[in-house]
Amino acid sequence: MTHDVAAIRARFRELHKEGCFVLPNPWDVGSARLFQHMGFKALASTSSGFAWTIGKPDNGVTCEDVLGHLTALCAAVDLPVNADFEAGFADAPEGVAANVTRAIATGIAGLSIEDNVLTAPFGLHDTPRAVERIRAARQAIDQSGADVMLIARTELLFSEPGAITPAIDKLIAFAEAGADCLFAPGVKKREDIAAMVRALAPKPVNVLVVSPEITVRELADLGVRRISVGGALARAAWGGAIAAAEQILKEGSFAAFAQAASGNKLNEIFEGFV
Template sequence: MLTSTDRRAAFRKLHVSGCFIIPNPHDAGSARALQHLGFKALASTSAGFAWTIAKADNRVTLEEVCAHLAALCEAVDLPVNADFEGGFAHEPAKVGANVSRAVKTGVAGLSIEDSTGDAAKPLYDRTLAIERIKAARAAIDADNSGVLLTGRCEGFLVGQPDLAMVIDRLQAYSEAGADCLYAPGIKTRDQIATVVKAVHPKPVNLLIGASGLSLAEAADLGIRRISVGGSLSRAAWGGFMRAAKEMAEQGTFTELGNGYPGGELNKMFN
């Protein structure tokens, strides 16, 4: 197994040039499967993990997330980026303390969002949001861990699709110490290209769900990293729920025939 130092160095190298997919497993098994398929790095998904423990997204605890991150890092020999939501705290100092805990799980990177979870005021004030990124940066640097910090602006996901505002925040997060920038929800080529240009030379993460650009098309726009959020988890739940509903509502079992072969799964995990 590679050391945390090795994985963190490899993760940073992936951001230097080209474009790579960083898929989002929801547990140790799905992480191992993605490693088996040849992906070079993985990222956790807050929603996907929450559903595995019968919780809604953004309802898990810091302790649950840190245990989950440690399990992912132990399951694979790849860099793991943590979806660390909003740092599980409001105040910068507490965000920093929580980031320090996350670093100890062995992750190679983590992201901090600027969403509050409050529908009446969905984004933190700009100044506070910047201070939260600075606190995360300081916590990462305290022991020279080399963990890569991603700064996220959630404007497009919380009903504030103001590209100028999003770019202003991403630039501020970059200056505050974010190594990678992320604006989940941007979709058009113009939006993506504008964000990439605005934060250059810092790398940009692009979220792609059920539809969107291909890897090659995203690379042409200057994207360095593509994640899929909870999409793989939703796909897995889709198969599960279709089969379960068929049994419950019709008393038939045809959907079970679409499952992945058990023998192949045993080979992969052997």
């Protein structure tokens, strides 16, 4: 498959200028091609979903693992791919910059950098240190000459769900350091999402769906520019496989196969990529 990487990256940036779009998170080449076939406009990798495909827990993959995975995803589809690049696989800003440079070479259109600390005592980088890391990632992108979007994210709401204002303050600092898009996974309440969008405007905000009751339309009305689902689609696929296997083991029944996708349909989809 031949790609015009510059055009793909330009398309990705255009998606962030108005409206709202969903980034499904494929966990392998097959799921990436499936989501392209279904009509999604862009994709985002999932660190957890990918880790499970190679028999590792979330946060158990190496930088080399992820670079190989991103290269495979970008080569397999004609859609922009946003990389879940975890915490940049380094604590020091210069390490983040070096790894971001390597990620750009895979063909990605965007990448996110978290504020997790990778060495003891773990936790999160404080704002000054986290900003240094985002600034280093920004400089690496600028020096590469590639039009790759930088998404800065704080994991604060996972440990402190009520810390909406501190999370917003940290994201504002990231925006000032050069982030193109801001992300605080864990924000749930509609009023909190709206406050985050207002505070960070005109920069686009990404929301991770953590409540299945909310809809794309509702998030769009709140001003959210992009929506991701993290490892949820991968977990749905694993959930189907686990349920079917448990039924075989516990009941001796293969009834769950009635809900399986058609092999002919899957072959039809993937033949379009050959």
